[in-house]
Structure formats: C-alpha cells, structure tokens
Amino acid sequence: LMLFSGRAHPELAEEVAKQLGIGVVPTKAFDFANGEIYVRFQESARGADCFLMQSHTAPINKWIVEQLIMIDALKRASARSITVIVPFYGYARQDKKHRGREPISARLMADLFRTAGADRILTVDLHTDQIQGFFDGPVDHLFALPLLADYVAAKVDRNKLTVVSPDAGRVRVADRWADRLGAPLAIVHKRRDPDVANQVTVHEVVGDVEGRVCVLVDDMIDTGGTICAAADALFANGAEDVIVTATHGVLSGPAADRLKNSKVSEFVFTNTLPTPGELELDKITVLSMAPTIARAV
C-alpha cells in the first residue's frame, strides 16, 4: 500500500498518510518553462497497491492533467493497482447535456482517468450519484454527512433546529440531514416574480423558520451567491440564526467577500479542497475528511 499525492493540496494527503501510519511517497514534480508538467516518483511502485490523491482545485485543469500524468507513470512503473482519490470530483456539474451541443465533461473525466490507468476511484459526495456510473470500474463513494451532522448536532439545540435546502432542485441533501437529525425541513424556492416585467427572482421560504436555528445544507459552495441569498431570505422570515454547511468549499470568485459580509453565524466545510488563506476566519470551520478517507483506503 503506497500513498502518492499531486501538488494541488498535499496537506490532505499528509493527514491521510498519518492516519494510516505511513508516509506520502516522495515525488519530484515541477513545471517546465512552457508549463508542461514533469513527474517522477522517488520510490519503486512495483507490485504495490497505489493510492493517488489530487484535489481538483484551482488551477483545476492543470491539477487534473498532473493527476493523469501521475497515473500514467504509476501504470508504467508496474503498480499492482491504481486507485485515484479525488476528494472533490472536478466537472461534476457538467454531468449531462443541459442543452444540445454541450459536452458531458463529468463522463469525459471518468474516461480520461480510466484511459490513463486508474482501476478504481475514491471520492466524496458526488454532485449527483449518476457519476458513479460514468466510470468503468468500482467507485468508492464516501459521505461527509456523519462528520458534518455530528458537529452541528453538538452545537445546536435540536429542538430549535430546522434543516434548509437552498434550492428546490436539490432537496435530496437536506432530506438526508433532516432524517439523520430528526429535524423539520424547509426549502428556499427561487421564483420569478410574475408581477415584475424583468425577471427578478424572489426567494420564497417554504416551511416555518421563525425563531428557528436554520442549517442550510448543500454539497458545495462555489461563488456563494445562492447560499447567501437563501440565508438572507431565512433571516427576513424571522430565523433566529443561520448556519451554512457543505462538503466542498469551492469558494471561487466573489465567495470570500460574500461569506465575510454575510450575517450567517458559521460556515462549516470539510477539507476536500484547500481553504483560501483569506477565509481563515473565526466563522469558518473546516472539518477533516482524512480519517474517513484513511478508513476507506
């Protein structure tokens, strides 16, 4: 059993290695002048069961290519098996043709990993479960729910807690939370206001949130637009407090400012992606998936 890591988020790999009582295999990896990536492992992988971790964070395309190149090198180094660990699966949102002449990039990624030499994929909270079917081999699908829900349950009085989905199209995640915590469910529904000519969206809260502590849950927070608007709607409807929690803190573009300026009392993520330095704030909590991943390995 050997654990390898790309350069995107080595801290997570180090943590997983520590849990396993092993070290991450030292690897030489750098960019040539024209941006092509060079990779070489410092130890023999012959006959080993190899786990190769890479976080699909920015610059995401570069880190995906690096992971593919590392898989190729492992294959040619006679690894016995290659398991690709992608704590956050890049391109997961492009999992179908929303319109004609679009790619299905989530499927493409699965095929690229397979072609490079991956036998197995280990990932956390896929954007949709269907992506498991894209890979021609076993997919180990881990969940952050136990970790996140236990943290929230320990903090909040259960009698005051309401689980909220920020989007009517994605109630599935919130539903699992409500089940686990035995809490009532509410939904923020984005609606085009029929009385206004230009399409202003109104955030309608379905369910009772007055005086409640709302836990807004999603699989990922990217630019933070939807989630912060949903939080505002909850406060406007009398919520006593709002906590936001998601497995993947993508946190790109305007996310940092939005999170800082939001009235939300706490944001809880896992470390499937590195947290931007400017977001190392008191109200941002990052829980580690390393023990869960190590157990799966």
Next chain:
Amino acid sequence: LMLFSGRAHPELAEEVAKQLGIGVVPTKAFDFANGEIYVRFQESARGADCFLMQSHTAPINKWIVEQLIMIDALKRASARSITVIVPFYGYARQDKKHRGREPISARLMADLFRTAGADRILTVDLHTDQIQGFFDGPVDHLFALPLLADYVAAKVDRNKLTVVSPDAGRVRVADRWADRLGAPLAIVHKRRDPDVANQVTVHEVVGDVEGRVCVLVDDMIDTGGTICAAADALFANGAEDVIVTATHGVLSGPAADRLKNSKVSEFVFTNTLPTPGELELDKITVLSMAPTIARAV
C-alpha cells in the same frame, strides 16, 4: 466540412478557414468561477467532418483539457468524423522514459485524444517521428521545412550558406535542411570540459563556419538557452552571420530576453504557436502554416 477552434490561438484557425473559404464555427467557451471550462457550439455538427484546432501554448494544460472537452461535445453532437489539429503537439519531449518511474506523457496525450473521440490527428513537425505510432489511428504529419527553407534560400547567398545543428543528438532536422538547400553541414557539440572540476559545458563547433552565413535549425525554440549558446559559439568561430529558424516558437521563460540580446540577425518561426507580444520585433519573422494546414484539411 466544419472547422472549430479552441481559445488558445484563434488567429491561426481564422487564417486556415479563410484559405478554405469557410468560417470558423462560432463557439461559446468560457471559464466558470472555479476554472472549469464550458463549451457549446452554435451550429449543428451532425454528420459533418469536423476539424478541431487548438494550439498547445501556455497555459498548456488548460488548452489541452479544453480541446478534450470540445472533442467530447463534437462526438456527442453526432459528428461524422473528428480530426484534431494540434499544430504544436504538447508533451512531445516526454516521449519515452528517460529514467525509471517517469510517465510517457506524449503517449498519454494520444490516448486521451482517442478516448475523448478523435479519429485522426493532424500535426506539424513532431519532436520525434515515433509519436505518430502513439496514436491509435491515422496521423497526418506536416512539415514546415519547405516554407522555412524557401524563405531562407531567397534571402541568403547559397554559396555562403552552412546549415548548423545546435545539438549533436538532433542532427536529423539539419540533415534534411542541408539536403534541400545543397549546403554543407556543421554541428555544435556540447562537451563537458574534462579539465574543469565542476561540469562546465564547452560548445565545440564541428565543421567549418568561418566567414559563412550559418542557418541554425531546430524543431522548436523553448527557453532559447541552447540555441543562443550555439549561436555564440558560431560567432566565436568566425561565422559572418547567424540566422536561427525553427518550426515551433515556444519562447517561454527567459526566451524573450535571450532573443532580444542575441547577436543573431534573424529568427524565423512559423505560427504553430502564437508569438508573445513583446517579441514582435524586426528581427523576428513569423511565416504562416495556414496554407499548408488548409491544403491538408
């Protein structure tokens, strides 16, 4: 017949389209906030023979992934055939394991294109011919030699001209030039000076260059280190003038400064890669491969 282009170097695709008397198919392509690429073609590709051009320039990994995603979208849009045009083939220099536990990235790239849906590859002056064998399908391999050599022949008195290889390991390119121009051949040989403890390399010129106009030829100029050192050696050995020519002007890192400061009178490239703005100088000539590519299409 339809021509598509990625965002890396649209000018070359426009030129090829013009030569063919068609337009480049309008395509919506942008980066999402987290760097994932979105692509959608504005016209139906159903039943068409599709040519998809992308230049593997910086940021090279991003443009490779974009091309893969575009191939996927073409495949799913029922294109009849998909020919990938890569004027400069990225990762060509990693075409073998130079040491153990290295990848063979040039082969990986061929496999990735195939997996995404490419039927055929059209490329210019591969770093090594073996790369043709990496792709599981036909490879159209174009040469810039006629274009570059005709330009040089029209400029320089043939009786004074000597073709020079900047590297003893890559005489093949220079050999073809010498053949075509009926000119004598010289070689710059990098040698470790045995008298000096720390490994200083000496550039030894094999062949007579005194009073000659030397044409230093290579397939690509990347950081310009080798080629500028070779030119210095030629001048030191009495060359009257030195012209440098290469198919691919990669021109990364310190290349711009090196080319500017060099005593070389002219650098001649083709437009398989875009020329960095700061290198739009009098002594840099860029010849267009568009007619050659259009003829092949």
